[in-house]
Amino acid sequence: MSDNQDTPQPESPQPESPxxxxxxxxxxxxxxLPGPPGSGATSSGPPGTPPPGFPPPPGFPPPQGPPPPQGPPPPPWGQVPAADRLADRLRAxxxxxxxxxxxxxxxxxxxxxxxxPLLLRVITVVLTLFGGAGVVLxxxxxxxxxxxxxxxxxxxxxxxxxxxxxxxxxxxxxxVLAVAVTVGVLSAFRRWDGPLLLALALAGLxxxxxxxxxxxxxxxxxxxxxxxxxxxxxxxxxxxxxxxAGPSGASAFAAxxxxxxxTAGPPxxxxxxxxxxxxxxxxxxxxxPPLPPAPPRERSMLGGLTISAxxxxxxxxxAVDVSGVNLPDGAYPALALTIIGLGLLVGAWLGRARGxxxxxxxxxxxTLVASVAAPWHDNHGRNGVDLDLRLTSVSQLPTxxxxxxxxxxxxxxxxxxxxxxxxxxxxxGFGELxxxxxxxxxxxxxxxxxxxxxxxLGADTSGGFGTDRTKTDLGPDGxxxxxxxxxxxxxxxxxxxxxxxx
Amino acid sequence: MWRxxxxxxxxxxMSLVFGLVFLGVAALWALVQSDLLSLPDASVFGPAVLVVAxxxxxxxxxxxxxxxxxxxxxx
Numbered sequence: 001m002s003d004n005q006d007t008p009q010p011e012s013p014q015p016e017s018p019x020x021x022x023x024x025x026x027x028x029x030x031x032x033l034p035g036p037p038g039s040g041a042t043s044s045g046p047p048g049t050p051p052p053g054f055p056p057p058p059g060f061p062p063p064q065g066p067p068p069p070q071g072p073p074p075p076p077w078g079q080v081p082a083a084d085r086l087a088d089r090l091r092a093x094x095x096x097x098x099x100x101x102x103x104x105x106x107x108x109x110x111x112x113x114x115x116x117p118l119l120l121r122v123i124t125v126v127l128t129l130f131g132g133a134g135v136v137l138x139x140x141x142x143x144x145x146x147x148x149x150x151x152x153x154x155x156x157x158x159x160x161x162x163x164x165x166x167x168x169x170x171x172x173x174x175x176v177l178a179v180a181v182t183v184g185v186l187s188a189f190r191r192w193d194g195p196l197l198l199a200l201a202l203a204g205l206x207x208x209x210x211x212x213x214x215x216x217x218x219x220x221x222x223x224x225x226x227x228x229x230x231x232x233x234x235x236x237x238x239x240x241x242x243x244x245a246g247p248s249g250a251s252a253f254a255a256x257x258x259x260x261x262x263t264a265g266p267p268x269x270x271x272x273x274x275x276x277x278x279x280x281x282x283x284x285x286x287x288x289p290p291l292p293p294a295p296p297r298e299r300s301m302l303g304g305l306t307i308s309a310x311x312x313x314x315x316x317x318x319a320v321d322v323s324g325v326n327l328p329d330g331a332y333p334a335l336a337l338t339i340i341g342l343g344l345l346v347g348a349w350l351g352r353a354r355g356x357x358x359x360x361x362x363x364x365x366x367t368l369v370a371s372v373a374a375p376w377h378d379n380h381g382r383n384g385v386d387l388d389l390r391l392t393s394v395s396q397l398p399t400x401x402x403x404x405x406x407x408x409x410x411x412x413x414x415x416x417x418x419x420x421x422x423x424x425x426x427x428x429g430f431g432e433l434x435x436x437x438x439x440x441x442x443x444x445x446x447x448x449x450x451x452x453x454x455x456x457l458g459a460d461t462s463g464g465f466g467t468d469r470t471k472t473d474l475g476p477d478g479x480x481x482x483x484x485x486x487x488x489x490x491x492x493x494x495x496x497x498x499x500x501x502x
Numbered sequence: 503m504w505r506x507x508x509x510x511x512x513x514x515x516m517s518l519v520f521g522l523v524f525l526g527v528a529a530l531w532a533l534v535q536s537d538l539l540s541l542p543d544a545s546v547f548g549p550a551v552l553v554v555a556x557x558x559x560x561x562x563x564x565x566x567x568x569x570x571x572x573x574x575x576x577x
Contacts, residue, residue: 118516300509328535338528344521348514357516360524371531371544405545430545 089113090207094148095141105141108148118354122361129465130450133197136184140204143177302351306343307359310336330370337363368492369451385431391415397424405430413500417441417482425487432494439500440481444472447488447495455496475499513566519559526551 092112099107099117106124110117128134146153152160154174185201313335321327340360347353385406391397392414401408408428413436415422426433437443446469447454453463456471475481488495530547533539539547 116516330531330535334528334531337524337531341521341524341528344517344524348518348521350510352511352514352517354514354517357520360520364524364527367527367531368548371527371534 087207090203093141093145093207095145095153097147097149102138103142104147105138105145108145109141118357122357125358125361132184132466136181136197137200139177139180139184140201143174143181144204144207300347300352302343302347303353303355306340306346306353306356309343310339313339330367333363333366333370337367365451394420394422397422399423399425401426403428403431403433407432407434409434409436411436412441412484413438417484420482421485422482423485423487427489427491428493429491430493431490432496433488433490434496434498435486435488436498436500437484437486438481440475440477442472442474442479442481442483443486443497443499444470444483445486445488445497446470447486447497449490449495450492452490452493452495455494457497457499473499513562515559515563515566518562519555522555522558523551526555 089112094108094112096104096108096111098104099111101107101121106120107117110120124134124138126134127137143155144153146156154170154177157170158174181201185197314332317327317332317335321331337360340356340363343353344356344360347356385403385408387403387406387408388411389409390411394415394417397412397415403426405428408426408431410424410426410433412424415438417438417440424435426435443457445456447456448466448468449463451465452467453461454467454469455461456469457473459473460469460471462469486497488497527548530539530544530551533547534544
């Protein structure tokens with residue numbers, strides 16, 4: 001939480017930091033962290049120990065409360081080739097146990113990438129609204145990312161026979177997620193966000209396939225030499241969080257992560273080199289340090305104040321409305337949006353009210369729609385086109401008409417379609433596209449809007465984000481009267497097809 | 503008295519940028535409704551709001567430098 005800046009926190013270790021230069025070389029063996037017995041802090045040189053002088057993450061151990069999962073320090077990224085670094089970073093992505101709304105995907109990935117979780121959440125929600133890719137990506141992360149406390153990913157639990165048999169609930173969840181991902185990815189070939197979706201799905205699969213093989217010496221329990229969770233050390237090659245987990249946690253993790261001792265030989269031989277430069281047979285993945293349990297959120301009155309002020313202002317506006325003043329369309333959401341925006345601006349420096357972002361997003365969409373919709377209803381649009389086109393022959397039909405903004409009405413009732421197979425295409429960036437077709441023509445309409453509504457022959461009305469409809473209508477006479485193929489699109493606005501009654 | 507209610511902290515770029523975007527959308531609405539802005543202009547003004555908010559966010563982030571950036575990560 002951004003209010004934390006003022007106070008020293010048991011801050012999380014910093015994965016990207018090439019730490020050796022900056023911190024006192026607190027002996028890594030001095031951290032009194034809990035761990036399995038029999039694996040005492042004996043030396044500074046077993047496998048997995050970071051280079052001497054590597055700083056322990058600041059703030060450990062925390063003064064009280066549940067011990068946070070111990071974060072191993074990061075490897076010095078500078079020594080690793082860029083491609084490996086990227087792969088390692090991808091592999092180090094985790095779902096967060098603590099920083100979560102649904103399954104911790106955004107929280108964990110944001111942490112792994114070093115960005116604000118709120119940003120990822122907003123992107124996910126927006127991608128969900130515009131086409132649904134957000135859901136697919138979230139499901140992908142949920143399925144493939146392990147949890148930062150050592151729990152393997154759902155995919156691993158399903159496919160890795162060395163782990164304990166997953167519960168039926170886990171299986172069901174994983175199957176649902178896999179179906180969602182499959183459907184989403186298969187549909188990606190005909191979507192605007194398809195390339196993004198495919199690229200990320202591919203990256204996810206690569207990470208999944210490249211995930212560290214289970215060590216052969218799974219039986220080497222938590223107490224085994226060189227195994228995970230040696231207290232007093234920062235085992236760079238062991239997974240996040242295992243140090244606080246019991247034996248079950250450690251062994252559950254062991255199924256998906258490398259344990260250096262399994263392949264790297266006796267501790268004495270492997271102690272000198274940094275782990276990531278170790279034997280080629282044992283490429284260790286730098287794990288992502290888990291997030292310590294988030295401190296309790298600092299209470300701020302700003303959110304409550306802003307919401308209250310918004311309600312108050314809306315009440316005043318409603319009173320004005322009732323008293324007979326003619327309010328413009330969208331006055332309510334615009335006023336609320338203004339106050340939410342002011343609250344957020346204040347929150348940039350004073351107090352904290354980031355939850356307002358979600359309310360603001362909804363209000364912004366409503367206000368935008370009101371902004372672009374109102375002028376056409378009121379005929380206020382001055383610079384936008386306002387066309388009434390009355391066509392009389394098939395040859396006049398545009399195949400690819402483009403309008404930037406405004407209102408365009410095509411009247412095709414006088415076009416003789418009898419015995420013809422005609423097609424027409426039109427696109428408007430912002431605004432309204434209305435096509436009136438003759439009574440008897442057989443129409444097939446493909447209509448789409450980025451944001452807005454589609455009304456096809458009064459029978460198929462839908463709206464929202466990314467509307468895409470196809471409809472065939474033969475008219476009251478059934479087949480006959482010629483055919484017309486309509487392809488209509490509005491980026492931000494309204495598409496309507498009417499059938500003339502006479 | 504205000505100080506007792508809310509605490510001052512380093513700039514929260516997320517709040518700042520989204521606040522600016524929302525105020526920009528509200529301003530867009532007000533301009534369109536008052537006929538100061540026609541629709542083709544609005545299709546320029548809208549993206550301009552995003553560009554300006556983004557530039558301000560970048561500027562604030564860069565100016566703040568390393569100071570406190572890690573704290574931003576935890577939300």
